[in-house]
Amino acid sequence: MAQLLCKECGKYKPEKEVQLSICDDCFKYGAPRKTQQSAALQPAAPTVSVDADHIILTTSIDIPNRSIERVVSIVAAEAALGMNVFRDIANNWRDFVGGRSNSAQKSLKEARTACLDELRREASALGADAVIAVDLDYNELTTGGAGILFVAATGTAVKLAPLVPDP
Incomplete structure (x- = not known):
């Protein structure tokens, strides 16, 4: 199953949990606040080359x-x-x-x-x-x-x- 990036929390979530680029958790409860320490520990999002010819x-x-x-x-x-x-x-x-x-x-x-x-x-x-x-x-x-x-x-x-x- 494809994973989509939530623009609020910055985490990849299953496709069915992300609507309008916001995951269900962030929509219901708000995006978690990032501290400097937690932001440094979070792995960088993988870079994906976008092949959009099929759209x-x-x-x-x-x-x-x-x-x-x-x-x-x-x-x-x-x-x-x-x-x-x-x-x-x-x-x-x-x-x-x-x-x-x-x-x-x-x-x-x-x-x-x-x-x-x-x-x-x-x-x-x-x-x-x-x-x-x-x-x-x-x-x-x-x-x-x-x-x-x-x-x-x-x-x-x-x-x-x-x-x-x-x-």
């Missing part, structure tokens, strides 16, 4: 042919990309003559991909199998001739029920 992302509230066992947590990711002066000049020229701006499209795709990758990593670190109801928000801030592109992605990390083979 399913969807904008829908369900996954076809799969049932959701439980909600794990809300996950979010943000990306802020500076658009350089040359891209801004190219975009301003495109605004004037019309047409598609490849540099702006490339920046949007780069920011979106970074956010979705980070959502996968967040969900995988929490022990989730999928992120449902993914929402992407875009915004731009112009500061003194240079622009910053902001992309934020949010979703609900869920654990999927095991697949049941057909008889």
Whole structure:
């Protein structure tokens, strides 16, 4: 059985005892206070490389042919990309003559991909199998001739029920 890290007490607990990244004990009784001595005696958490390629992302509230066992947590990711002066000049020229701006499209795709990758990593670190109801928000801030592109992605990390083979 997989173990998840409780963000309150810092201990690894069985997956069924951790909801929204907080173990049942911390939720019921509060996180135990750590003294300097007990913190020094506690072993460091093992470092785990997160392979998040298996995480399913969807904008829908369900996954076809799969049932959701439980909600794990809300996950979010943000990306802020500076658009350089040359891209801004190219975009301003495109605004004037019309047409598609490849540099702006490339920046949007780069920011979106970074956010979705980070959502996968967040969900995988929490022990989730999928992120449902993914929402992407875009915004731009112009500061003194240079622009910053902001992309934020949010979703609900869920654990999927095991697949049941057909008889």
